[in-house]
Amino acid sequence: MNANAPIQKTQAESDLLSRFETTRAELPGSVTVTALREAALGQIRDRGLPHRRVEEYKYSDLRAFMKSAAPLAAATDLAATKAVVESAETFGDLDRYRVVVANGVFQPELSDVDQLLAEGVSVFSFADTLDDADASQMLKTPKTGPEDGVVALNTAFVRGGVVIAVKSGVEVSKPIELVQVATSAGAQAVRNAVTLGEGAKLHLLETFVGDTGAGELNTVFDYNVSDKASLAATRLMTGKTEAARLFTSIATLGAEAEFKSLGFIAGPRFTRNQQFVNFAGENSEANIYGVSMAGGEDLADQTLIVDHAVPHCNSREFFKTVLDGRAKGVYQGRINVAPHAQKTDGEMMTQALLLSEDAEMANKPELEIFADDVICAHGATSGQIDEDLLFYLRARGIPEDEAKTLLVLAFLSEAIEEYDEEDVTEGLETRVRDWLASH
Amino acid sequence: MPAVQETIDRVKAIDVDQYKYGFVTDIESEKGAKGLSEETIRFLSAKKNEPEWMTEWRLDALRRFQQMEEPSWARVSYPKIDFDDLYYWAAPKSVEGPKSLDEVDPELLATYEKLGIPLAEQEILAGVEPKNRVAVDAVFDSVSVVTTFKEELKKAGVIFCSISEAVREYPDLVKKYLGSVVPVTDNYYATLNSAVFSDGSFVYVPEGVRCPMELSTYFRINEQNTGQFERTLIIADKGAYVSYLEGCTAPQRDENQLHAAVVELVALDDAEIKYSTVQNWFPGDKNGKGGIYNFVTKRGDCRGRNSKISWTQVETGSAITWKYPSCILRGENSRGEFYSIAVSNGYQQIDSGTKMIHLGKNTSSRVISKGISAGKSENTYRGLISAHRKASNARNFTQCDSLLIGQDCGAHTVPYIESKNASAQFEHEATTSKISDDQMFYCQQRGMSEEEAVALIVNGFVKDVIQQLPMEFAVEAQKLISISLEGSVG
Numbered sequence: 047m048n049a050n051a052p053i054q055k056t057q058a059e060s061d062l063l064s065r066f067e068t069t070r071a072e073l074p075g076s077v078t079v080t081a082l083r084e085a086a087l088g089q090i091r092d093r094g095l096p097h098r099r100v101e102e103y104k105y106s107d108l109r110a111f112m113k114s115a116a117p118l119a120a121a122t123d124l125a126a127t128k129a130v131v132e133s134a135e136t137f138g139d140l141d142r143y144r145v146v147v148a149n150g151v152f153q154p155e156l157s158d159v160d161q162l163l164a165e166g167v168s169v170f171s172f173a174d175t176l177d178d179a180d181a182s183q184m185l186k187t188p189k190t191g192p193e194d195g196v197v198a199l200n201t202a203f204v205r206g207g208v209v210i211a212v213k214s215g216v217e218v219s220k221p222i223e224l225v226q227v228a229t230s231a232g233a234q235a236v237r238n239a240v241t242l243g244e245g246a247k248l249h250l251l252e253t254f255v256g257d258t259g260a261g262e263l264n265t266v267f268d269y270n271v272s273d274k275a276s277l278a279a280t281r282l283m284t285g286k287t288e289a290a291r292l293f294t295s296i297a298t299l300g301a302e303a304e305f306k307s308l309g310f311i312a313g314p315r316f317t318r319n320q321q322f323v324n325f326a327g328e329n330s331e332a333n334i335y336g337v338s339m340a341g342g343e344d345l346a347d348q349t350l351i352v353d354h355a356v357p358h359c360n361s362r363e364f365f366k367t368v369l370d371g372r373a374k375g376v377y378q379g380r381i382n383v384a385p386h387a388q389k390t391d392g393e394m395m396t397q398a399l400l401l402s403e404d405a406e407m408a409n410k411p412e413l414e415i416f417a418d419d420v421i422c423a424h425g426a427t428s429g430q431i432d433e434d435l436l437f438y439l440r441a442r443g444i445p446e447d448e449a450k451t452l453l454v455l456a457f458l459s460e461a462i463e464e465y466d467e468e469d470v471t472e473g474l475e476t477r478v479r480d481w482l483a484s485h
Numbered sequence: 486m487p488a489v490q491e492t493i494d495r496v497k498a499i500d501v502d503q504y505k506y507g508f509v510t511d512i513e514s515e516k517g518a519k520g521l522s523e524e525t526i527r528f529l530s531a532k533k534n535e536p537e538w539m540t541e542w543r544l545d546a547l548r549r550f551q552q553m554e555e556p557s558w559a560r561v562s563y564p565k566i567d568f569d570d571l572y573y574w575a576a577p578k579s580v581e582g583p584k585s586l587d588e589v590d591p592e593l594l595a596t597y598e599k600l601g602i603p604l605a606e607q608e609i610l611a612g613v614e615p616k617n618r619v620a621v622d623a624v625f626d627s628v629s630v631v632t633t634f635k636e637e638l639k640k641a642g643v644i645f646c647s648i649s650e651a652v653r654e655y656p657d658l659v660k661k662y663l664g665s666v667v668p669v670t671d672n673y674y675a676t677l678n679s680a681v682f683s684d685g686s687f688v689y690v691p692e693g694v695r696c697p698m699e700l701s702t703y704f705r706i707n708e709q710n711t712g713q714f715e716r717t718l719i720i721a722d723k724g725a726y727v728s729y730l731e732g733c734t735a736p737q738r739d740e741n742q743l744h745a746a747v748v749e750l751v752a753l754d755d756a757e758i759k760y761s762t763v764q765n766w767f768p769g770d771k772n773g774k775g776g777i778y779n780f781v782t783k784r785g786d787c788r789g790r791n792s793k794i795s796w797t798q799v800e801t802g803s804a805i806t807w808k809y810p811s812c813i814l815r816g817e818n819s820r821g822e823f824y825s826i827a828v829s830n831g832y833q834q835i836d837s838g839t840k841m842i843h844l845g846k847n848t849s850s851r852v853i854s855k856g857i858s859a860g861k862s863e864n865t866y867r868g869l870i871s872a873h874r875k876a877s878n879a880r881n882f883t884q885c886d887s888l889l890i891g892q893d894c895g896a897h898t899v900p901y902i903e904s905k906n907a908s909a910q911f912e913h914e915a916t917t918s919k920i921s922d923d924q925m926f927y928c929q930q931r932g933m934s935e936e937e938a939v940a941l942i943v944n945g946f947v948k949d950v951i952q953q954l955p956m957e958f959a960v961e962a963q964k965l966i967s968i969s970l971e972g973s974v975g
Contacts, residue, residue, distance in 0.1 A: 101558070385892070400907035404874075409902040409913070418889035418919045426913040428904045 059094055061115035063087070065233075066202060069118050074206060075176035082185055086201035089193065096195035105376040105408040106347040108195070111316050112290060116261035118203060119149040119232025126229040127153055134225070134255035136282065137473050142220050142251065145169055148227040150205035150236045157208075166216035167248075172237055173206030184239065186268050188296045188322035190351045190382065196292045196318065200264045203235035207265075210250075214243030214272070221249040221280075221469055231259025233289075239268040242275035244300075249467060252281040254291075262290040273300040273327060279307040280470050283317050284477065291317045299359075301327025308465045310474060311346040312339040312481045321350040325359040325387075335465045336365035337458050339478070340373035340405075341485045347376035352392065354383045357417075360391040366461045367398040368454055369405035370485045379424070380412040387417050394424035399431065399457055401450075401485075451482045520569040523547065526680060529573055533649045536656060546669045546679035553673050559836040560865045560897060561805050563778060566743055573681045573714075641697050643727075644689040648716050651687035658689055662720055666749040666786040666813070674745040675782040682716035682747065690725035690756075699955055701730040715746040721756035723789065728759040730958060744803075745780045754789030754816065759797070761954055763962050766802035773832030773861075776804025783810035784840075787819035787848075795822040796839065797953045799962040801969040804833060809867065811840035814848035814876075821850040824950040826962070828969045829862035829894070838868035838899075843879035843909065852883040855947045859890040859970055865897040872909035879909040887917040888946055890939070890970065940967045 055063075066087050073083065096102070097109035127148040146156040152171040159169050175184050185201050188194060212218060226236060242248060254263065271277045283291055291314040299305050309319040323332050338346035346369075352361045367375040381392040398407040411424040431453055439449035455478055462474050526547055530540040555565075638645050644655060651659050669679045690696050721727050744766070750758050760783075769776030779802075785794035796810040812821025823839040835858075841850035850870070858864035864887065872879040887896035898915045920942050928938035944951070944963060951959050 388892070398904070400904065403907050405907060406903070406905040408904075409900075409911075411898075411900060411902075411913070411915070413887075413896070413898040413915060413917055415887070415889065415897060415917050416895045418892045418894065420889075420917065420919070422917040424898070424913075424915050426900070426902050427911060428902065429910040430907040 056094065056109060056112070058109070058112035058115045059090065062090055062199070062202075065115060065117055069203070073203065074173040076179060076181050078179065078182045079176045079185065082182055083202050086198040089198045090195065090202065093195070095199070100195070102191065102194070102349065102378070105374070105378070106316075106318055106345060108290065108292075108316075108318070111345075112262065114260065116231065116233050116259060118205065119228060119230055119234050119258065119261060121151060122149045122227075122229040124153070124155060127227055128156060130227050130229055130256045131156060131225055134253070136223065136225065136253040136255065137251060137470065140221070140469055140473065143218075143222045145208055145210065145222055145224045146227060147206070147208050147224070147236060147238070148229055149232070150207065150234045152206060152208045162222070165218055166213040167218060167222070168211045170209050171206055172209050172239060175209060185237070186296050188294070188351070189324055190322055190353050194294070194320070196264060196320065197266060197294055199292075200235050200237065200266045200294065203233070203264070204237045204266075205235055207236040207238040209239045209241070211241045212243055212246040212248050215245045216243070217247040218249070221251050223251040223253060226252075226254045226263075226265065228254075228256030228258045228263075231257065231261060233261030234258060234263050234265075236263075236265045237268065238265070239270070240277070241270040242272055242277055244272045245274045246272070247276045249278045249469065250280070251470070252279060254282070254285065257287065258289050260289055262292060264292040266294045266296065269295060269297040269305070271297065271299045271303045271305050274302045275300065276304040277306075278467055280467060281307065281309045281319070283309065283311045283319060284313045287314045289315070293317075293319045295321040295323075297321070297323045297332070299323070299325050299327060299330045299332065301329055303327060303330040305331070306333040306335070306465065308335040308337065308462070308467070308474075309348060310337050310477070311348070312477060313344075315343065316345050318347045318349065320347075323350065323352045323361070325354050325356050325361075328356050328358040330359045332359075332361040333465070334361070334363045335461045336377070337461050337474070337478075338365070338367040338375055339458075339481045340367075340375055341370035341481075342373060343371065344373045345376065346373070347378075349376070349378040351380045351382065354381065354387045354390045354392065356384075357386065357388045357390065359387070361393070363394040364461050364464060365396040366458050367396070367407060368401065368458060369398065369407060370401040372402075372404040374405070375407045377408070377426075378410045378412075380414060381422055381424070383415040383417050383420050383422065385416040388419040390417065390420040390422065392420070392422040396426045397457070398428040399454065400428065401431070401454070451479065454482055455479065519572055521547070521571070521573065521681070525573050529681065529683075533652075535649070535652055538656075538660070539652050542664075542669075543680050546676050547681075549670050550673075550676040550680050553670075553676060555673055559807050559867070560863060561807060561834040561836050563805055566778070568677070571743065573683070637697070642691045642694050643696050644687065645700055646687055648682070648685045648687045648718060651718070655687070655689070658720065659687070659718070662749070662751055663718055664749075666751060666784050667747050667782050672782060674780040675747050678714045678716060678745050678747045678782070682714045685715035685717040685746070686719075687717075688719040688727060688729065690721045690727045692722040693724040694722075695725070696727040699728045699730055701732070713742075713744050713746075717746070717748040719749070719758055719760070720751045721753065721758050721792075723753045724755040725753075726757045728955060729761070730955060731760070731762045732765070732958070732961075743778045743780070746782070748781070748783040748810075750785035750794055752785065752787050752789060752792035752794050752819075755791045756789060757793040757795075758785060759795045760785070760810070761958055762798040762800075763958055763965065764798065764800045764802050764806070765965055767804075768802050768831055768833050769804040771831055773804070776833075777802065779803040779806045779808065781808035783808060784813065785811065785821070786813045787816050787821060789819070790816045791818045792816050793820040793822075795824075795953070797824040797950065798826070799950070799954070799958070799965065800825070800827040800835060800837060801965050806833075806835040806837055808837050809839055811842070812850065813842045813844065814850065814879075815844045817845045818847045819845060820848065822953075823850075823852045823854070824953040825854045826857070826947045826950045826966065827855070827864055827866075828857045828859075828966055829864045830860040830969055831862060832860070833862040835863070836865040836867055838866045840869040841871070841881060842869070843872040843876035843881070845876060847878045848876060849880040852881070852885070853949050854885040855950055856885070856887040856896055857890065857943060857946070857966075857970065858887070858894040858896050861893045863895045863897070865899060866915075867899045869901040869903070870911055870913070871901075871903040872906045872911070874905050876906050877908045879906060881911045881913075883911075883913040885915045886946070887915075888943065889917065889919045939970065943967075943970060
């Protein structure tokens with residue numbers, strides 16, 4: 047019963063321990079980084095992978111899901127990466143910059159490094175930063191969940207990723223697509239750091255292409271949004287795969303900063319998208335959106351903790367989930383308001399639509415409030431398609447399937463449209479239609 | 486300035502240190518040995534003249550309890566309880582089954598009078614206005630001292646007695662239902678209660694009977710170092726209706742007192758149970774010292790079709806409250822309701838809420854929770870709404886609102902909403918805010934003092950729940966809330 051009691055190791059946990067022994071020599075980083083890796087692995091060894099007795103993973107039992115752990119993906123070559131990137135359909139012909147990370151390694155040759163530099167954006171390898179003496183700062187853990195098992199798993203095995211730094215005052219003219227590529231089967235542990243200088247502005251598209259086989263994908267994004275800066279992050283978590291897809295965002299916002307994000311899940315068998323947003327400066331705003339579609343046996347988990355540590359900040363969380371087959375949707379959201387974080391305005395909404403008898407949804411919208419002069423609210427609904435609406439459409443000659451598609455699209459579009467990034471609105475709605483057509 | 490003086494007097498009168506019910510009655514009391522062991526339980530069971538099967542039931546619970554670990558998930562903190570330093574048996578010496586009020590120790594009656602339980606008055610009233618009679622099963626520490634109206638209830642076929650008596654007189658009913666809603670090993674404190682439960686009420690309303698009066702029990706913790714472990718079992722047979730009132734007060738103590746009750750409700754086909762609580766135990770003094778630990782397991786089982794269980798609670802007391810009155814909606818078309826007001830002030834910690842577990846078809850539930858935190862208190866709503874695979878067309882509406890008064894308190898909401906059936910429709914909304922400056926300004930413009938304005942606004946905030954209380958409780962509850970909150974503004 048005790049979550050800290052010694053545990054019987056699962057196959058996946060044993061695999062992870064031996065994976066560490068075989069790959070530790072080739073993983074980058076100074077002595078401090080190695081110590082961090084060992085500590086993180088120790089956490090996995092002692093407590094196991096996150097499981098249902100860990101409150102944050104109550105509904106998404108990673109330990110039960112991971113039957114084994116594949117070795118880390120090997121290094122990749124340029125031609126193979128290029129082929130995968132070019133065949134990928136992420137955002138169609140949207141005009142954008144591209145930054146490529148393949149099997150966890152930054153690919154400058156395939157990235158628009160020079161053009162970005164000309165705009166005031168420097169892009170370089172994350173792995174290189176790990177050699178510095180003070181590299182430990184690069185491997186952040188979320189303030190509100192320092193012992194998160196998924197982040198620990200990332201820290202233990204992180205091979206690299208990319209650092210994108212936008213200079214103060216620079217408004218990047220086009221979105222940057224950060225493409226993570228798998229050219230061969232194998233697990234990936236990737237960390238990307240995105241830093242916006244004062245007054246900078248960026249729309250980041252995060253995509254993943256290729257097949258990791260049985261290997262889990264574990265990516266941590268570290269966003270640092272300075273005063274008056276503005277970051278939008280659109281994350282696509284799509285594509286059929288039987289392996290776990292684990293995404294973590296750790297966002298730190300300065301004063302008068304703006305942060306918004308949309309996590310779009312459609313396809314993977316097991317997706318966990320967890321976001322930790324920390325307000326470090328006053329008068330900032332965070333708008334977090336989520337769209338999850340899950341069918342078959344899929345699990346789509348959107349988890350977030352918004353930490354109002356300072357006064358005068360607003361946050362809005364708006365999540366939509368559509369479930370079919372025997373799929374399971376999870377929403378866990380928490381708004382923390384620290385003592386003295388007065389004048390906080392927090393608003394959280396989660397809505398789920400269940401299309402089949404066997405689908406299930408777990409909602410857990412939490413408020414944790416220690417200051418009195420605040421306005422915080424949350425709402426949660428779950429149900430099936432309204433028969434009256436369906437009847438209305440069918441009475442006007444629209445076939446049942448099409449009517450359902452229209453209603454589901456309208457349901458999900460609420461979040462996509464409120465996210466309000468015109469560059470991606472159409473692309474995302476097309477994806478919704480495609481998903482519905484295949485279910 | 487008489488008005489000012491009046492205010493000062495009033496505030497003085499309700500200062501938390503001067504807890505109105507914080508007095509100690511001097512009655513010699515008989516105690517068992519300290520500590521939790523097989524001997525304690527055999528002693529306790531023997532004292533209560535319990536049959537062998539009951540003793541075994543307790544011992545089984547004790548053995549299981551010794552295997553368990555104290556849970557730590559609730560948002561409350563308190564020093565570890567030493568279960569071996571508690572008495573599990575205490576009874577006022579003088580009572581040897583009194584036949585009427587006259588035989589009761591006069592000091593005991595005086596205690597009740599201070600508490601405001603008009604026991605003797607009830608008898609007089611009974612002759613005057615038969616419709617509004619309230620039967621009182623008064624629990625003084627661990628033994629039921631006197632039970633009124635038993636005879637008349639018997640005429641209706643309603644059994645209303647202490648659980649100890651029921652164990653002796655109605656063993657079949659007790660055997661059938663005891664532990665059927667809250668299993669012996671349900672949780673740490675329920676298991677402890679199963680091992681050492683002292684006394685409590687037993688109600689059985691037979692088929693088709695509408696209980697002719699509101700049933701009521703006043704609990705009272707008196708003897709120092711006595712954990713009180715009530716066990717209440719209420720059964721409404723097919724088509725029956727019963728409304729049960731529970732009200733609590735306890736005297737001021739320096740040492741924390743443990744209270745781990747278990748309440749089980751069973752509603753069969755078409756039956757309805759309404760359970761109302763006003764809880765006003767000693768919350769600790771203004772420095773957070775003392776106060777009752779209230780760890781309660783309350784659960785109702787809507788076992789039959791069209792059955793209904795409704796929980797209404799007003800929680801203003803206790804240093805730590807940890808309770809989740811729940812409904813298992815097993816029967817088709819059954820309905821569960823939970824109305825709650827939880828007020829915390831001073832250093833109180835409340836972690837309370839409900840569970841609505843939808844198992845049957847067309848089941849519905851409604852949760853209205855109003856939390857008010859003031860002073861340095863922590864107030865958490867923790868709830869679960871779940872629909873299982875077969876719970877087609879389950880409906881739930883949940884509203885939990887929190888009001889914060891002062892900047893040192895906390896209000897938290899932790900809802901779990903789990904739907905495993907597509908046709909289940911769940912709606913949940915929660916808000917947290919303070920009393921708006923506009924509302925205060927409006928009231929004060931019209932000549933109200935700050936405290937009056939707060940009382941008015943708070944009463945409006947909790948109105949939805951107060952309306953659900955039986956008349957007898959509604960007035961008392963409203964007063965209690967104002968008293969609990971006064972001194973928290975300005």
